[in-house]
Amino acid sequence: MAADKPKCDCLNDCGDDRQRIDSGEVEPCDYFKHCVAEREARAAAARASAAAVRTLEAKGYTYTDGAQQWRPPLGKPPAWVAYDTDAARDVLAERARQVSGEGWTPEHDDEHDSGEMADAAAAYALHASGWTESMPREVWPADWSQTWWKPTTPRRNLVKATALLIAEIERIDRAARKAEIERSGSAGGEA
Template sequence: MDIIADQERRSRAILDVIRERIRQQREERWTAEHDDRHTGGELARAAAAYAFMGAATEAQRAVFGAPEGYRHSAVLSDLWPCRWEGTWWKPKNPRRDLVRAAALIIAEIERLDRADNSPIAGGENE
């Protein structure tokens, strides 16, 4: 079953997250091999930073959403991976930032699954 083609059974939000994850892989070239080098929680931290921006006020977005604007927030500067380029910080709007956060969370989960190297069966409850 093609997840993207089966739109009638999926929400727009889920489809947008899947599309964003595919975009990260194809356009940004964030491959599994690339992601696997981020063993210090960088993907999850970046996701948290974008999720923070999804809840930011307009005033906060005006300051923190600028290029390298994360440096003006104690929370964001702690969250944003210190070894990542400041130019990679690209908040857009609340919804877009939440979609990006969700896709980064998926990237981190995928990385953890590969690192665990065990077959994925029924999910968390096993």
């Protein structure tokens, strides 16, 4: 078994033994290790702070004074701010719930290509706007079970309606992409 390296004899001032430590001749003392770790932690914190400043500046924020106060960009807010509202989050959460909780996957939605999701959205929107119960039920897709018609509060109905509209728009986009692929595939095969 190899003998352990001797500890530096710096008396907590490793300046004298720095060359011997760097060369691996002696093992640094605990104080030296602590100082190195502290320097590395300060350097990492400075790098993280600089990265945060670059991110804020890239997003249009300006530094206003020495108290680390940043002002948001002037003018129209960027998209990541404009759509970060309770309403937008609730609609996207409802859409995610429809997919993961109810199983209405994109593949399932693709089967409803006669405007059924738009009709369901219209039913919820009509109910939210105060129409009597009979009108929204008339708009509800005829081949969909009435047990899926679950109106609640006007806001919740609008959240459901908007999530259904997103599902319909996504379905339309998928169908258009599929048709484009089929057109380009058949055109490529004829050449």
